[in-house]
Amino acid sequence: MSASVSSRILLSWKDLSVSVPSTQGGPSRSLLQNVSGYAEPGSLLAIMGPSGCGKSTLLNALAGRLGSSTIDSGEILVNGRRQRLSYGNAAYVMQDDALIGTLTTYETLAYSAHLQLPDTMTVVEKEQRVHDAIREMGLQECANTPVGSWYINGLSGGQKRRLTIAIETLKKRELLFLDEPTSGLDSAAALHVTNRLLTLAESGRTLVVSIHQPSSEIFQLFHYLCLLSSGQTVYFGERHKAQEVSQSSILCLSLRTSNKLLNIMASFL
Numbered sequence: 387m388s389a390s391v392s393s394r395i396l397l398s399w400k401d402l403s404v405s406v407p408s409t410q411g412g413p414s415r416s417l418l419q420n421v422s423g424y425a426e427p428g429s430l431l432a433i434m435g436p437s438g439c440g441k442s443t444l445l446n447a448l449a450g451r452l453g454s455s456t457i458d459s460g461e462i463l464v465n466g467r468r469q470r471l472s473y474g475n476a477a478y479v480m481q482d483d484a485l486i487g488t489l490t491t492y493e494t495l496a497y498s499a500h501l502q503l504p505d506t507m508t509v510v511e512k513e514q515r516v517h518d519a520i521r522e523m524g525l526q527e528c529a530n531t532p533v534g535s536w537y538i539n540g541l542s543g544g545q546k547r548r549l550t551i552a553i554e555t556l557k558k559r560e561l562l563f564l565d566e567p568t569s570g571l572d573s574a575a576a577l578h579v580t581n582r583l584l585t586l587a588e589s590g591r592t593l594v595v596s597i598h599q600p601s602s603e604i605f606q607l608f609h610y611l612c613l614l615s616s617g618q619t620v621y622f623g624e625r626h627k628a629q630e631v632s633q634s635s636i637l638c639l640s641l642r643t644s645n646k647l648l649n650i651m652a653s654f655l
């Protein structure tokens with residue numbers, strides 16, 4: 387593994403619960419219940435489960451991005467210390483690509499580097515970050531292609547998604563959260579994006595992604611899985627060990643998991 391990332395991050399969380407208070411005096415609504423887990427440096431953790439199970443809520447809770455309308459409890463530890471993350475000390479990649487159609491890949495990154503990186507960095511150092519981001523996300527071939535819009539031919543959906551992720555790597559954050567990084571992409575583009583995420587993880591970063599229904603090829607790339615159902619953890623651990631979950635365990639889990647989740651599990655195990 388390369389040592390390009392300075393201080394590696396072990397993120398752990400214990401008994402994390404999130405709820406929304408009732409607006410009419412009734413009981414509060416629970417979104418996450420006593421969820422625990424960890425994300426190691428050099429690894430790619432996928433938060434999976436059916437729609438509405440709490441994937442984005444968990445991702446946002448870990449990233450310190452929960453809205454003020456929610457109440458949360460539990461511990462989040464960064465390298466063993468209790469700490470709340472907020473935008474600034476971790477990178478967060480949203481589902482939507484907010485790019486300027488007339489700028490090329492290179493110009494987009496150079497412009498972002500100029501805006502994001504501190505004035506204490508030299509132009510040469512900033513330029514190096516842009517080249518690192520292009521290389522890490524495999525964007526060399528489209529470095530001079532415009533992003534594109536309805537009237538300009540430009541990047542493919544997968545290239546746009548990799549560019550969006552590349553922008554968030556410019557600051558070389560050790561911890562990256564990605565909300566549904568493959569949504570809206572065809573299977574080849576989704577696999578390409580996930581392979582690049584694996585490369586980022588293997589450089590020493592800690593990556594946490596929420597993902598709805600990955601293909602089995604993408605599933606095989608995850609190091610760790612956090613499977614949620616109705617706001618509860620039904621599996622947390624190494625991906626390859628999920629394959630050791632016995633049929634009887636699956637039957638036990640079925641008491642509290644939706645059929646949809648079981649179907650998802652069954653398609654990978």
Ligand SMILES: Nc1ncnc2c1ncn2[C@@H]1O[C@H](COP(=O)(O)OP(=O)(O)OP(=O)(O)O)[C@@H](O)[C@H]1O
Nearest residue numbers: 406417436437438439440441442443444453455598
């Ligand atoms: N601030 C909030 N107030 C009220 N309900 C919320 C809030 N945030 C999330 N929810 C509800 O909590 C549940 C879990 O939402 P969440 O977005 O975490 O699910 P998800 O697994 O990411 O779903 P999807 O795959 O469809 O994006 C949903 O029923 C959602 O409507």
